[in-house]
Amino acid sequence: MNYDFDTLVERRGTRSDKWDSYPADVxxxxxxxxxxxxxxPVIDAIMETARRGVFGYTRADGAFESAYAGWMRRSFGWDVAPERVLWCPSVGTALAIAIRAFTRPGDGVAMMLPIYPPFLRLCALNGREARATLLRCEDGRYRIDFADLERKLAEERTRLLLLCNPHNPTGRVFEEDELRRVGELCLKYNVVVFSDEIHGDIVFSGRHIPFPTLSPELAAVSLVGVNASKTFNLADLRSAAVLSENDALLEAFARERDSLKLGRCSLGVAGVIAAYEQCxxxxxxxxxxxxxxxxxxxxxxxxxxxxxxxxxxxxxxxxxxxxxxxxxxxxxxxxxxxxxxxxxxxxxxxxxxxxxxxxxxxxxxxxxxxxxxxxxxxxxxxx
Ligand SMILES: Cc1ncc(COP(=O)(O)O)c(C=O)c1O
CATH class of the missing domain: 3.90.1150.10 (Aspartate Aminotransferase, domain 1)
Known part of the structure; x- marks a missing residue:
C-alpha cells in the first residue's frame, strides 16, 4: 500500500515532548x-490491548525476540537466533546498562565526538571517564582518526567502546573497512563494543553493517542496541532490544538490567511485532x-x-x-x-x-x- 507521509498529524497539546516543549509559534x-x-497494523495491535481495557503485566513470549531477529536477517543478512535478543526499554537505557555492566567506576569509555548527548552524560552520571576521539571532517565527510582512537583504546582502564552507526549527528554510515579497523583495535586492547544501531534502517548510501556480522571474533566482543522506534515512530512504546552472539556478554547485560529491575516489558512489544512482521x-x-x-x-x-x-x-x-x-x-x-x-x-x-x-x-x-x-x-x- 501507499503510505501518506505528507499529512500532518496534530501533536500539540498531547504531551508530546517535541511539540509541547516550546511556544506554539515555534x-x-x-x-x-x-x-x-x-x-x-501497529495501531491495530495497540488498539486491541486498549479495547480489552486490561493493562496487566506483559511477557515477551518469544514473538518479540523473533520479530527483532527476523528483521535483522531480512534487512542485513544477520542470522541471529531469537534467543540472542534481549528486551530493553530503550537504547538509551541500554547504553547506561552497558556502561554499568562492562566497566567499573573510574574506568574509561571510548566514543567518537560529536555524539548523541547521552553517550557523554551517561558516562558522567555513572562516574566513568569518557575517552573521546574527535571525528575529523575532511571535504565535508567525517572520518575516524584511527591513531587517536588507538590512543584512547590503549589508555589504561578503557574497557568499552560506545559506537554509533549510523552516526548521530554526522550522518556517517561507516564502511566495512572502517568498522574492521575499529574492531581490530578493540580486539587488540581487549575493549568490549556496544554498537548503537538504532538508525540502521535509515541508510541512503552505502549499506548498514551490523557490527557482529564482520567476523566471529568481533561478534564475540560486541553487543548491538536497536529499536523499531526510529523507523516506525514508536519511541513511546519503549520496546528496544539488545543483541549479541556472546552468551557471557548477554548474561552480564541481563544481570545489570535486572539488578535495576528494568527487565519487565510492556504492551509496546505488540506494536514492534506488528511493525517488523507486517510493515x-x-x-x-x-x-x-x-x-x-x-x-x-x-x-x-x-x-x-x-x-x-x-x-x-x-x-x-x-x-x-x-x-x-x-x-x-x-x-x-x-x-x-x-x-x-x-x-x-x-x-x-x-x-x-x-x-x-x-x-x-x-x-x-x-x-x-x-x-x-x-x-x-x-x-x-x-x-
Ligand atoms: C543514536 C541514538 N541512540 C539512542 C537514541 C534513543 O533511543 P531510545 O528512545 O531507544 O532510547 C537515539 C534517539 O534519538 C539516537 O539517536
Whole structure:
C-alpha cells in the first residue's frame, strides 16, 4: 500500500515532548522522533490491548525476540537466533546498562565526538571517564582518526567502546573497512563494543553493517542496541532490544538490567511485532520520503543560505548544520534559531567537542513543514 507521509498529524497539546516543549509559534525540528503516523497494523495491535481495557503485566513470549531477529536477517543478512535478543526499554537505557555492566567506576569509555548527548552524560552520571576521539571532517565527510582512537583504546582502564552507526549527528554510515579497523583495535586492547544501531534502517548510501556480522571474533566482543522506534515512530512504546552472539556478554547485560529491575516489558512489544512482521513496505517508502526531504533541505540551504553548510547524510533523518559562518557563538547561535527563526533545533554544543557552531535539524516531518522551517531560517539569516 501507499503510505501518506505528507499529512500532518496534530501533536500539540498531547504531551508530546517535541511539540509541547516550546511556544506554539515555534516549529519543533529537534528531538529525533518523526511526525509520521505509524503503520496501521501497529495501531491495530495497540488498539486491541486498549479495547480489552486490561493493562496487566506483559511477557515477551518469544514473538518479540523473533520479530527483532527476523528483521535483522531480512534487512542485513544477520542470522541471529531469537534467543540472542534481549528486551530493553530503550537504547538509551541500554547504553547506561552497558556502561554499568562492562566497566567499573573510574574506568574509561571510548566514543567518537560529536555524539548523541547521552553517550557523554551517561558516562558522567555513572562516574566513568569518557575517552573521546574527535571525528575529523575532511571535504565535508567525517572520518575516524584511527591513531587517536588507538590512543584512547590503549589508555589504561578503557574497557568499552560506545559506537554509533549510523552516526548521530554526522550522518556517517561507516564502511566495512572502517568498522574492521575499529574492531581490530578493540580486539587488540581487549575493549568490549556496544554498537548503537538504532538508525540502521535509515541508510541512503552505502549499506548498514551490523557490527557482529564482520567476523566471529568481533561478534564475540560486541553487543548491538536497536529499536523499531526510529523507523516506525514508536519511541513511546519503549520496546528496544539488545543483541549479541556472546552468551557471557548477554548474561552480564541481563544481570545489570535486572539488578535495576528494568527487565519487565510492556504492551509496546505488540506494536514492534506488528511493525517488523507486517510493515516492511512502510520502512521502504519512509526511506524514499526521507531521502527526498533531506535532499530538498540540502539543496535549499545550499541555494538560499550559503552561510549554513550541510550535506546529504549517508544515514539517519538528521541534518548536521555547520553554522559557523553565521558568526554567532554559544548561546547566541541557539537563540538565533529559537528566537529569531522560531524553529527549535538541537544545539550542537550538547554533542560535545566538535559540536560548537553546529545545529542538528530533524527532517522526519511532512515536506510542507520542512519547507516552512527552512523558509523561517532563510528569513532569519537574510535579516
Ligand atoms: C543514536 C541514538 N541512540 C539512542 C537514541 C534513543 O533511543 P531510545 O528512545 O531507544 O532510547 C537515539 C534517539 O534519538 C539516537 O539517536
Amino acid at each position: 516549529l519543533p525540528m529537534w528531538i529525533a522522533d518523526s511526525d509520521f503516523r505509524s503503520p496501521q 516492511a513496505d512502510y520502512a521502504e517508502q519512509l526511506r524514499e520520503y526521507l531521502r527526498g526531504n533531506l535532499q530538498f533541505a540540502v539543496d535549499f540551504l545550499h541555494a538560499e543560505t550559503p552561510e549554513i553548510t550541510t550535506r546529504m547524510p549517508e544515514g539517519t533523518f538528521l541534518l548536521w548544520l555547520d553554522c559557523r559562518r553565521l558568526g554567532l557563538s554559544g548561546n547566541d547561535l541557539a537563540a538565533f534559531f529559537l528566537e529569531k527563526a522560531r524553529v527549535a533545533l538541537n544545539d550542537g554544543e550538547t554533542f560535545g567537542e566538535g559540536g560548537r557552531g553546529f545545529m542538528r535539524m530533524n527532517a522526519a516531518c511532512p515536506r510542507s513543514l520542512l519547507e516552512e522551517g527552512l523558509r523561517r531560517i532563510r528569513r532569519a539569516v537574510r535579516g
